[in-house]
Amino acid sequence: MKSAFTGMLAAALFVATAPTKATDLQDAIAADYEYLGKLFTHFHANPELSFQEIETSKRLANELAALGYNVTTGVGKTGVVAVMENGEGPTVLIRADMDGLPVKEKTGLPYASTATQILKGKTMPVMHACGHDMHMTSLVGTAMRLAASKDKWQGTLVLVGQPAEEIIAGAEAMLKDGLYERFPTPDYALGLHVFSTAEAGKIIYREGTMLSSSDSVQITIPGIGTHGAAPHMGKDPVVIGSQIVTALQTLVAREISPLDPGVVTVGTFHAGTKNNIISDEAVLGLTVRSNSNDVREALLSGIKRIAINTAKAAGMPDDKLPVIKHIVGTNVTQNDAALTARLDKTLKAKFGEDRILPYKQTNMGAEDFSYFTETDEKVPGFFFIVGGTLKATFEAEANGGPAVAGHHSPLFKIAPEASIKTGVEAMTIAALELLQK
Ligand SMILES: [Zn+2]
Numbered sequence: 409m410k411s412a413f414t415g416m417l418a419a420a421l422f423v424a425t426a427p428t429k430a431t432d433l434q435d436a437i438a439a440d441y442e443y444l445g446k447l448f449t450h451f452h453a454n455p456e457l458s459f460q461e462i463e464t465s466k467r468l469a470n471e472l473a474a475l476g477y478n479v480t481t482g483v484g485k486t487g488v489v490a491v492m493e494n495g496e497g498p499t500v501l502i503r504a505d506m507d508g509l510p511v512k513e514k515t516g517l518p519y520a521s522t523a524t525q526i527l528k529g530k531t532m533p534v535m536h537a538c539g540h541d542m543h544m545t546s547l548v549g550t551a552m553r554l555a556a557s558k559d560k561w562q563g564t565l566v567l568v569g570q571p572a573e574e575i576i577a578g579a580e581a582m583l584k585d586g587l588y589e590r591f592p593t594p595d596y597a598l599g600l601h602v603f604s605t606a607e608a609g610k611i612i613y614r615e616g617t618m619l620s621s622s623d624s625v626q627i628t629i630p631g632i633g634t635h636g637a638a639p640h641m642g643k644d645p646v647v648i649g650s651q652i653v654t655a656l657q658t659l660v661a662r663e664i665s666p667l668d669p670g671v672v673t674v675g676t677f678h679a680g681t682k683n684n685i686i687s688d689e690a691v692l693g694l695t696v697r698s699n700s701n702d703v704r705e706a707l708l709s710g711i712k713r714i715a716i717n718t719a720k721a722a723g724m725p726d727d728k729l730p731v732i733k734h735i736v737g738t739n740v741t742q743n744d745a746a747l748t749a750r751l752d753k754t755l756k757a758k759f760g761e762d763r764i765l766p767y768k769q770t771n772m773g774a775e776d777f778s779y780f781t782e783t784d785e786k787v788p789g790f791f792f793i794v795g796g797t798l799k800a801t802f803e804a805e806a807n808g809g810p811a812v813a814g815h816h817s818p819l820f821k822i823a824p825e826a827s828i829k830t831g832v833e834a835m836t837i838a839a840l841e842l843l844q845k
C-alpha cells in the first residue's frame with residue numbers, strides 16, 4: 409500500500425514537473441550557452457565605466473564581426489553598431505548597454521570583479537552591478553541565432569552596443585553621432601533589462617510606460633556673503649536654498665494630478681566654508697522623475713519658477729537670481745501599443761501564459777532607451793524585463809536566508825544561465841516575428 413502510494417505520488421509529481429519538450433530554438437540556445445556562459449563571465453569580471461568601455465566594446469565588436477555582421481566602432485565615443493542585411497524587409501534595432509558602475513563588488517562570486525578605473529581623477533572600483541553584462545551576452549546570443557537562421561527571416565538587423573547608460577548619455581551620444589543617418593533607420597527598436605528582483609525564466613512587460621523620465625538639474629543660488637554675526641548685511645543662500653527645497657515639494661504635492669506620479673528629490677545641497685560666514689553661493693543637485701511628458705514639463709518649469717521667485721522674495725537683485733541648469737535627461741520609456749500587442753501574442757504563444765507577467769512599476773527608475781524611439785521618425789519601441797533570480801533563491805530569502813540584492817548594490821548578482829537563455833530566446837523570437845518572411 410505504502411509503496412503503491414509513493415509510486416503514484418512520484419508519477420503525479422513527474423507529470424506536474426516534467427518540462428515540456430524543448431523547441432529547436434531552445435536546443436540551439438542551450439548548445440550556444442557553452443560559449444555564452446564563458447562570455448558572460450568574461451564581461452562580468454572585466455567591467456568598465458561609462459564612456460570608458462574600451463575593452464568591452466572591442467570584445468563585443470569582435471564577437472559580432474566573427475558572426476558575419478558588418479561592425480562599426482566608436483559611434484558616440486565607445487558605441488558599437490553591427491549591421492546584417494538579409495534582403496527586402498523592415499529594419500530592427502536591438503540595443504544592449506555596456507557600462508558598469510563605480511561599485512566595489514562584494515558578491516564573493518568566483519568571477520567577481522576586481523577591476524578599477526579612473527573616474528574624475530580618482531581610482532574607483534568597477535562592477536557590473538546592473539546586469540549590463542547579461543545584456544551584452546544576450547545580444548551576442550541573439551546575434552548567433554539570427555545569423556544561423558538567415559533562411560527564416562528577411563530585412564535588416566542593427567545591433568547596438570550602447571555606452572554610458574548609467575549616466576543617461578550614451579544613447580544620445582550615438583544618435584548625435586549619426587546612428588540613424590550613417591546606418592539603416594530602424595522600423596522597430598527592441599531592448600531588454602534583467603531584473604534581480606524578478607524570477608528567472610519570466611518575461612515582464614506592458615503597453616505604455618515601462619520606465620520613468622529622469623532629469624538631473626542643478627540650481628546655483630547666489631547670495632550676498634557677510635559675517636555670520638551680521639546677517640542683515642547680506643543675503644543668506646542657505647536660507648533661500650532651504651526655502652527652495654521645501655517649496656519644490658509642493659510641485660508634486662499641489663501642482664500635478666495626484667493620479668500622475670512624480671518625484672523631485674534634492675540629492676545634494678552644498679554651501680559655505682565656515683560656521684560664522686554667510687556664504688555667497690549654494691548649489692542644489694536634483695533628480696526629477698515622471699511618467700508622462702506633460703508632468704515632466706510641468707515639474708521642470710515649476711522648478712525654475714520656484715527657484716527664481718523664492719530668491720526674488722528674499723530680496724535678491726535681478727542680476728543675482730538662481731541659475732537653473734539642466735544637466736542630462738531622458739524621456740519616459742514607452743512601449744508602443746501596436747508593437748506590444750503583436751509581440752505579446754507571439755511571446756505568449758511561444759512561452760506560454762505563465763512565463764509572461766504584466767509589468768508593475770515599483771519605483772521611478774529610468775532608462776535612456778527612449779532616445780532610440782523618440783526621434784523625428786518616432787520609431788515604435790518594445791522594452792521588456794527578464795527575470796534574473798532563481799525561484800529557489802527567493803524561497804530561501806522568504807525562509808530567512810540572505811536578501812536578494814537590488815541593482816547597483818555591491819551584492820547584486822543574477823543567475824546567468826536561466827536569465828541569458830530566456831533573454832536570447834525572447835529577443836530572437838521577437839526579431840523573427842518582426843522580420844518574418
Ligand atoms: Zn543601472
Ligand SMILES: [Zn+2]
Nearest residue numbers: 538539540601
Ligand atoms: Zn541598467
